[in-house]
Amino acid sequence: ADGDSFTEVLQINDGAFVWSPPSGALAAKQLYSPDSADSKDDRHSESDDGASPGLLMLRGLNLTIRGGSLVGVAGTVGSGKSSLLAAITAEMKRTDGTIYYGHLLDGFGLVAQEAWLQHATVRENILFGKPLNLARYQEVIHACALQEDLAILPSGDETEVGENGVTLSGGQKARVSLARAVYQDKDVYLLDDPLAAVDVHVAQHLFQHCIMGLLANKTRILCTHHTQFLVKADLVLLMENGRILRQGLPGDVLPPDLLSRQLESKRKSPTTAGPRSLETEGEDGDDEDESEEEKTKPADVLVEEEERAKGVVSSSVYFSYWKAVGTLLAPAVLFSLLLMQASRNTSDWWLSYWISHTRASRVNSSAVLNSSSLSSCPYNSWQQFAIVSMPSCYQSDGGDLNADNASTNSSDLSFYLTVYGSLGGANTVFTLLRAFLFAYGGVCAARVLHNRLLASILSAPVSFFDTTPTGRVLNRFSSDCYAIDDTLPFQLNILLAQLFGLLGTIAITCYGLPWFTLLLLPLGIVYYFIQRYYRKTSRELKRLSTVTLSPVYSHFSETLAGLSTVRAMRAVFRFADENERRLDVSQRANYAGYATGVWLSLRLQLLGVVMVAGVSLIAVLQHHFSSVDAGLVGLAVSYALSVTGQLSGVVQVFTETEKEMISTERAVQYIEGIEPEKQTTRQPSATLPSDWPSKGEISVDNVHLTYRPGLPPALNGVSFACRAGE
Numbered sequence: 213a214d215g216d217s218f219t220e221v222l223q224i225n226d227g228a229f230v231w232s233p234p235s236g237a238l239a240a241k242q243l244y245s246p247d248s249a250d251s252k253d254d255r256h257s258e259s260d261d262g263a264s265p266g267l268l269m270l271r272g273l274n275l276t277i278r279g280g281s282l283v284g285v286a287g288t289v290g291s292g293k294s295s296l297l298a299a300i301t302a303e304m305k306r307t308d309g310t311i312y313y314g315h316l317l318d319g320f321g322l323v324a325q326e327a328w329l330q331h332a333t334v335r336e337n338i339l340f341g342k343p344l345n346l347a348r349y350q351e352v353i354h355a356c357a358l359q360e361d362l363a364i365l366p367s368g369d370e371t372e373v374g375e376n377g378v379t380l381s382g383g384q385k386a387r388v389s390l391a392r393a394v395y396q397d398k399d400v401y402l403l404d405d406p407l408a409a410v411d412v413h414v415a416q417h418l419f420q421h422c423i424m425g426l427l428a429n430k431t432r433i434l435c436t437h438h439t440q441f442l443v444k445a446d447l448v449l450l451m452e453n454g455r456i457l458r459q460g461l462p463g464d465v466l467p468p469d470l471l472s473r474q475l476e477s478k479r480k481s482p483t484t485a486g487p488r489s490l491e492t493e494g495e496d497g498d499d500e501d502e503s504e505e506e507k508t509k510p511a512d513v514l515v516e517e518e519e520r521a522k523g524v525v526s527s528s529v530y531f532s533y534w535k536a537v538g539t540l541l542a543p544a545v546l547f548s549l550l551l552m553q554a555s556r557n558t559s560d561w562w563l564s565y566w567i568s569h570t571r572a573s574r575v576n577s578s579a580v581l582n583s584s585s586l587s588s589c590p591y592n593s594w595q596q597f598a599i600v601s602m603p604s605c606y607q608s609d610g611g612d613l614n615a616d617n618a619s620t621n622s623s624d625l626s627f628y629l630t631v632y633g634s635l636g637g638a639n640t641v642f643t644l645l646r647a648f649l650f651a652y653g654g655v656c657a658a659r660v661l662h663n664r665l666l667a668s669i670l671s672a673p674v675s676f677f678d679t680t681p682t683g684r685v686l687n688r689f690s691s692d693c694y695a696i697d698d699t700l701p702f703q704l705n706i707l708l709a710q711l712f713g714l715l716g717t718i719a720i721t722c723y724g725l726p727w728f729t730l731l732l733l734p735l736g737i738v739y740y741f742i743q744r745y746y747r748k749t750s751r752e753l754k755r756l757s758t759v760t761l762s763p764v765y766s767h768f769s770e771t772l773a774g775l776s777t778v779r780a781m782r783a784v785f786r787f788a789d790e791n792e793r794r795l796d797v798s799q800r801a802n803y804a805g806y807a808t809g810v811w812l813s814l815r816l817q818l819l820g821v822v823m824v825a826g827v828s829l830i831a832v833l834q835h836h837f838s839s840v841d842a843g844l845v846g847l848a849v850s851y852a853l854s855v856t857g858q859l860s861g862v863v864q865v866f867t868e869t870e871k872e873m874i875s876t877e878r879a880v881q882y883i884e885g886i887e888p889e890k891q892t893t894r895q896p897s898a899t900l901p902s903d904w905p906s907k908g909e910i911s912v913d914n915v916h917l918t919y920r921p922g923l924p925p926a927l928n929g930v931s932f933a934c935r936a937g938e
Contacts, residue, residue, distance in 0.1 A: 219279050219312040221400055221431050222300065227273035229299040247727035270299055270454045273309065276449070277431060277697055282423070284442035284462070285435040287451035293435040294325055296451065297402045300433070301780045313400075314322060315743035319782035321398035321430075323406045326775035327385035329377035329599065331681060331766065334362065335369040338391045341786050348395065354423040354750070356391040357414050360383075374586045375681050375766070382409040387418070394422060396781055400431040407438050415441075423926075434475065439466060524751070525870055529877045536657035545649045546708070552642035553712040559635035564724075565848040566628045624765055646709075653703025661696055664691070664883045671888035675920035683766025688878055691761060695875035703869040710865055712860045721827065724848030731826040739819060743863040746812045747870060750805055757801035762793045805871075809864065816860040821858075827852035907936035 270292055277283055285293045298304045298314070301320060329337050335344075336354065353359055357454040361384055364369040377385040386409035393401060404425070407415040423432060434445070442448050442922075450458045458465050533540050671686060672724040683876050721728050771778060771787050778787050831845050909935065 219277055219314065220312075221279045222275070222277040223312040224273045224275040224299075225311075226309035227299065227306065228269065228271040228312055229273075229295070229304035229306055230269045231295075231304055233854070240429065245408070247360045252889050267391060271308075272455055273299070275449070275459070276883055277433070278312075279431050279707055280429050281431060281446040282444065283431075283433045284439075284445035284448045285433060285451060286437075286439050286442060286448065286466075287457075291451040293451050294404055294453040296449075297322070297404055297433065297435065298776070299899045301776060302404060303776050303779070315399045315783070318399055320780045321396050322777050323390050323393045323401070323403045324777055325387035325404040325408075325435075327377065327382075327409075328777055329373050329380070329385055329388060329796075330770060330774075331373070331375045333367075333370050334358075334365070334388060337373060338369070338395050339389055340392050340396060340781065340911075341783060342395065348397075351426060352395045353425040355394065355418075356387045357410075357417050357421075358391060361387070370870065374678060375770070377892065378678050383411075386410060387414075390418065390422065392425060393781075398781075401432045401433070403426060403436075405436050407436055407441070408574070425468035437558055442466060450687065469553045475884040484713045523645060524747075525873050525877055529880055530874060533657055533661075533873070533876050534881050537653040538656055541649065541653050545646065545653050547647055548646040549712050550644055550709050552639060552646050553709075553716050554640040555635055555642055556713075557716040559632060559639060560847060560851075561720065561723075562628075562632055564844055566632065572592075591872035630792065633723075639785075650701065650705050654697075654704075656695040657701070658693070661879050661883070662693055665693070665879050668886050668888070672886045673889050674885060681762070681766045682769055683764070684873040686769065687758070687762045688882060690765070691758065692878050694874045694877035696879065700869070700872040702873065703872050705867055707862070707865040707869045710858060710861045714855075714862050717855060717858060720851050721848045724844035725830050725834060728827060728831045728848070731823070731830065735819065735823055735826075738818075739859065739863075742812070742815050742819070743866070746808060746863060747867050749868055750808050750867045751837065751874070753801050753805045756873050757798065758874060759806065760794075760798040760801060764791070764798055767791055769795055812863060812867075813860055816863060820855055820857070820859055824852050887916065908934075909936050910934040930935070 275294075285296060287293050295304060300311075301322065334351075338349070353362065362368050371379075371386070373380050373385075377388065380388065386406055390403075390406050392402075407418060410418065415438060421442075423434065424444065428497070434441070436442070441464050443466070445462055447459065448462050449456050450465050537545070653708070665688065718732070722732070767787075767790060778784055827849055831849060835845070912933070913931050915927050915930045916925050918925050
């Protein structure tokens with residue numbers, strides 16, 4: 213930085229910048245019109261990272277900044293001070309002119325107007341990915357007035373600050389954000405009003421020891437409303453309506469009486485004080501920040517590891533989903549499934565019976581035909597074999613029998629077809645009924661669980677949000693709710709259909725081949741241990757997958773909140789690597805889940821081969837030792853051929869359903885595990901008049917309030933009264 217003390221590090225010539233690029237001639241006319249910048253203040257929003265979607269335009273900027281100088285930027289609210297810094301960091305789109313920056317790859321030391329902190333410790337926020345240099349670190353702590361604040365924190369600089377610094381006051385967050393930028397040791401610093409969140413004494417310390425002390429040889433662009441600090445600036449810019457109204461030395465730009473007021477205030481005030489604790493900051497009216505300090509005193513670990521259930525999914529979770537579907541709708545769904553499967557198996561059995569009965573009727577008809585025609589001929593039995601050319605009696609009697617058999621067969625065919633068609637039609641109706649009831653039940657369950665989860669979150673106390681990262685809440689409202697809405701009903705539908713189908717297959721096989729029960733018992737034992745081992749493994753992998761997804765959401769939302777700071781400090785690649793690392797951790801559990809699925813498929817296919825071979829062997833043995841119904845044997849073998857796919861399907865779908873039910877388990881954790889804010893039991897309509905309140909009076913009598921259990925009272929015996937009109 214010393215070598216750049218007399219060189220130009222930043223130069224803008226006729227620069228024009230917009231937040232949103234112009235779309236069409238009308239938009240361009242509005243952006244470039246003189247009145248466009250004089251609109252409402254909400255169009256000139258000065259967010260912490262300069263990420264405003266408004267139409268404020270900076271135009272006609274001509275600026276030259278030399279290395280090592282202090283540049284002060286003053287102006288009213290909405291004049292474009294923060295937008296100027298956003299234009300320098302390329303957050304705004306350049307539409308005209310040129311801009312030159314001598315240290316583009318090195319980035320900037322950006323201190324946003326609203327402090328952005330990561331969910332980490334105080335030290336990790338200050339280091340911001342850089343290695344610890346203890347001497348430099350101590351200098352930064354002193355220059356940013358953080359010594360006394362770290363002393364009152366329970367773990368010093370190893371104290372977690374919570375999500376976006378929720379456990380710190382506004383002044384603390386501003387100073388930690390300033391310390392982070394200072395520790396990065398950049399050549400150019402963009403300071404967006406870092407003195408606004410602290411009181412006068414702390415602001416004086418920061419200006420003297422940090423801005424004019426530790427950063428004395430750096431190029432500093434300071435936006436501030438405290439114009440008394442701009443007296444020592446090398447260059448002062450006065451912004452108005454997106455333009456640089458005036459620029460020059462402080463005496464040329466600032467009001468003439470400002471310097472005299474500054475000298476007078478120095479004579480009246482004591483010598484420059486050191487860093488003050490948050491009690492001092494409260495003198496500036498930041499009582500809320502003062503009380504927030506007390507939240508961090510006794511607790512060492514603010515955010516604990518996310519809760520993860522173990523073992524099988526509790527029956528209470530299934531019962532919660534049952535109640536969400538509906539106490540009447542859920543049994544109706546199961547009954548429709550039973551009717552659907554029963555009609556299907558009955559139609560298959562009826563087809564087997566039809567074939568067997570038709571074959572027996574043909575055999576009986578042929579036997580009756582031969583016996584009747586031979587007995588009607590006037591010959592002895594020993595002569596019948598010699599009669600070849602005299603079959604007239606046989607032909608006449610046989611023709612009558614054939615006609616009778618044809619009419620009988622025609623009536624039987626109509627009967628069998630009618631019954632079979634009726635069973636097929638009933639199966640179609642029951643299938644449609646089951647599909648409709650299941651779809652409607654899934655929608656009802658998703659709506660009920662989502663509404664209950666939303667009501668639980670909205671009624672949660674503030675302490676819940678202090679100790680719970682946003683990523684965990686987002687995970688439940690995104691991934692878990694999606695699973696409850698879509699994946700869980702789909703898997704549960706397939707599971708119940710395949711389960712009823714497997715039970716029907718076993719019933720038909722045992723009915724056709726009773727000896728199959730001897731093979732069913734050992735196969736059932738092997739099947740039980742295989743699915744038990746697989747379910748236990750895949751269930752825990754699913755829980756790991758859902759838990760490891762929350763840090764991805766948290767880091768992503770955290771990065772978006774401080775995107776401009778990350779870009780300005782050239783930490784994009786580090787944050788991208790961190791995001792990929794968290795994604796890798798999450799994907800490991802998913803990959804292991806797919807591997808366990810392949811493991812299960814191989815073993816169930818071997819089990820199915822054993823079952824088909826056993827059914828075939830039993831059919832041959834049963835036919836050898838006793839007569840069997842060929843139609844039933846064929847039906848049993850055809851059903852056994854499908855057992856392999858059904859066994860594999862039932863276990864896999866049941867495991868997938870159990871894994872998706874974990875989403876319901878996680879939702880129920882927040883539904884039943886979050887203690888809501890205590891509501892008053894008083895009924896206002898019963899105890900208060902209808903026109904209450906008639907006066908704007910407030911009375912507080914001996915109030916004691918704490919942020920969380922275990923913390924000291926934030927309000928301890930507070931009593932006051934406000935009369936109407938005061």
